[in-house]
Amino acid sequence: MHTKYSKDDIKRWHLELHPDVVRELATNSFPHPIKHAFHPTHANLTHTHGSEVRTQEWTSRHHRKHRHIQVSPRTNKKRHETTLLRKMARLRKIEYWNISWWVATSFTLGSIIWVVNGFTSWLPLVNSHFGVSLVSTGVTTFIGATIFEIGSIFGMWEAWNRDDRASFGWAVHHNHDEERVEVKREEVEVAVVQRGGNKRWIWFTLDRRYWRELGFLAAFCQFWGATIFWISGFTALPSIQEGLLSRNGVRDGVFWTPQVVGGSGFIISSTFIMLECQHKWYKPKLRDLGWNIGFWNFIGGVGFTLCGALGYGSAFKSGVLYQSSLCTFWASWAFLIGSVLQWYESVNGVQ
Incomplete structure (x- = not known):
């Protein structure tokens, strides 16, 4: 039995x-x-x-x-440490065989790019010594959105290949x-x-059983959120932004709206992550590592969504533009915290 x-x-x-x-x-x-x-x-x-x-x-x-x-299948060395310092030291390990490591490092790299983007878009509004540059903001937006998209694809593979x-x-x-x-x-x-024994690596599947797993639902929402958000990354490129500056309606549709929709996908994904870690839907699990990863990503998703929502009025009021840029700044740091925690999680085994 x-x-x-x-x-x-x-x-x-x-x-x-x-x-x-x-x-x-x-x-x-x-x-x-x-x-x-x-x-x-x-x-x-x-x-x-x-x-x-x-x-x-x-x-x-x-x-x-x-x-x-x-135990690492490549080096045959243990992956579990007992002290915090030794666990943190494992961040140096390159676990290329571990899809979870690729997920975490992709989002960490992407978050670093977004932090740079936050500085380039917000600092000129705080200090006039920093000039506004469509090149720096546009290129970092495109690169950050692209890396997030890649990380989301890794996340789908991770969920399919548990x-x-x-x-x-x-x-x-x-x-x-x-x-x-x-x-x-x-x-x-x-x-x-798993029924059927060892399975082959899954690149893509429509198997309906995954729809009942919260981890897969989180990865799915993350993927579609990042995919829609990438549209904003593409339209942020300098040559495109220059053409949109005088066309507010088009800019709202192809630049700000994908941020709102994509950011909402990040929020939903993070909610699934937190719910997966909790025992009760109404009771946060504050001391759980996975829950904290979901929480910080949730904050990041809220910031990116607010950036797009406030962006609709940024062409008319400088205060709205300031708050929109500020949202990108603190949201990027939230994503970076969540991504580093996820990186730490991916290289440290549990007993």
Whole structure:
């Protein structure tokens, strides 16, 4: 028997359990009856081996982010550290084999470009010694939007190619008799195995099962938000902006509106990320790393959306232009904080 249900448990499950594992308390953060339409984001997995019983908390985010991989498949070195400084030092690692690393580093690089863009667009409004330059603002907008689009594609691949199996001690916070214990990879495998065994790398799929996973929904909204937002990046190029300066209606349609719609996609995506990490939809999980990543990206999405919304009136009032540019500035820093946290998350395994 693989499950023990309570009235609040979600019976829907997208992974096949090893015969020795019992799944309990499988749930997500949504209220009844919505929660039963989606796959669980948290579950307790219990393995009994003789007189020894071990219980683990499985999370869908750790599973998708490959944080269960304790040993690098390329160097055979451990990916889990015990102190904060050593964990931070792992940011130096280039995990080219890890799609989650590509997601995080892409958004970090893109956020740095956006921070530069925030300075070039806002500082001239604060200090007259800095001149307004369509070249610097336009080029950085285009590059930043393009890198965000690339990062969003990586995010889709990450969601489609989550691991097929999670052995004992992977993708979980585990406890044994209420004490944390070290679990080695070579120990008995308590697997969560995808139906059909190992799967090939997925570049694109229309498989409907992913629509019930909050992680995929977050990646999907991020992708379409970034794709629509990229239109603003393209129309920000100097030669195009020069032609739009005297055509406010066209500029509103092809420059400001994609920012509003694309930024809204970032907000929705970040909301899914936070909900995936929470146990209750109304209860923030402030001490959770994944939740904080979603929170800072949410702030960034709000800033980018406000930048576009205020942009409609920026041609008529200097104060509105100031606030629109300021939104880009603080939103870029919020995205950078969230991206660095995601980078830290991607290179540090959990036990």
